[in-house]
Amino acid sequence: MTPRPADGTAATDGLTVGAVASLAGVTVRTLHHWDAIGLVRPSARTTAGYRLYTAADVARIHRVLVYRELDVPLDRIADLLDAPSGDATESLRRQRDQLRERILRMERMVAALDRIVEARNTGILLNAEEQVAIFGAQWRPAWVAEARERWGETGQWAQYAERAAGRTADDWRSITTDVEALNADLAAARRAGVRPGSDEANVLAERHRASIGVYFDCTHSMHVCLGRRYTTEPGFAAYYDGFEPGLAGWLRDVIDANARAHGVDPESATWR
Structure with missing residues (x-):
């Protein structure tokens, strides 16, 4: 069927818009x-003067679409289109x-997204x-699950997953070394009788909060909530008391005192 322009006049050679x-x-x-x-102008006309697109015009349109796909x-x-060959x-x-x-x-982005998805599902991109x-040796891979x-x-x-996705085995070794040094310093401070709320204790509290911040952003209020677990959950208590008897309770007091110095009431702190 011959295309018809808007006014109903038959198109003699070409297609309507x-x-x-x-x-x-x-x-x-x-x-x-x-x-x-002036990018693509219809070059034919109907008998009534309406412009029509010829086969060459349509071919030019398709070339335009190719370039648009390339974000030109x-x-x-x-x-x-108009340049010399x-x-x-x-x-x-x-x-x-x-x-x-x-x-x-884009391939690098896809690979990065794949790692994030895997990290969200597995927790860490390291085998057992x-x-x-x-x-x-005390580590249990099941803890991540x-x-x-x-x-x-x-x-x-x-x-945590987004950060874990970008970490290599060497990155995890570095993090582990830092945590070991922190735990040794915490145990030494506990043995030396460092008082919660003192400048030395507050520095240690901030180092401990920063060690959590390696995994996710940890506010002072959230830090207090974690500190509570160190004395109420046997696994946490055993972990810290294994470095120094009474370290879990002392660390909780240190965290609470530091939070108080930053305007957070440990008694009403929530996970936010």
Whole structure:
């Protein structure tokens, strides 16, 4: 069937803007814009004077769509379409190279997202043998799964997973070394009788809070909530008291005193 323009006059040689819009998968408004800026102008007319798109015009539209897929600006598309063959070829080569770089960036992004998804599901991107080798013989790989079961839907777990996704075995070794040094200093301070609320104790409290911050952002209020667990949950208490008897309770007092110095009431602190 021969296309008909808006006024009903038969089209003698070409397609109406509506027909071309449907064919190319663009809007009529887009075609009008391209016409207005001289990018693609319909070059035929009906007997009533309405403009029509010829086969060559439609072919130019499809070339425009290819360049748009490559994110080439409209003004550059016009230059490419109208440039001498040699210039256009060189420009296409540059565009191809840019596209390859973009593909590589996207592939790296996909790989990074895959690591985040895996970290969210597994908690840590190390196998069981690597975990024990880095964290020590007392480490139980099942702890990570237990932590995910307990906190997997929280924002803190999401932060932890995003950070874990970018960490190598060497990164975890460095973190472990820092934690070991901190625990040794905490135990030494407890033995030396360092008082909670003293400058020395507050420095240690901030170091401890920063060690939590390696995994997720830890406020003073959240720090207090963690400190409570150190004396109420046997696993935590055994962990800290293994470095120095009474360390768990002393550390809780140190955390509370430091939080109080930062305007947080330990008695009413919540996880926020």
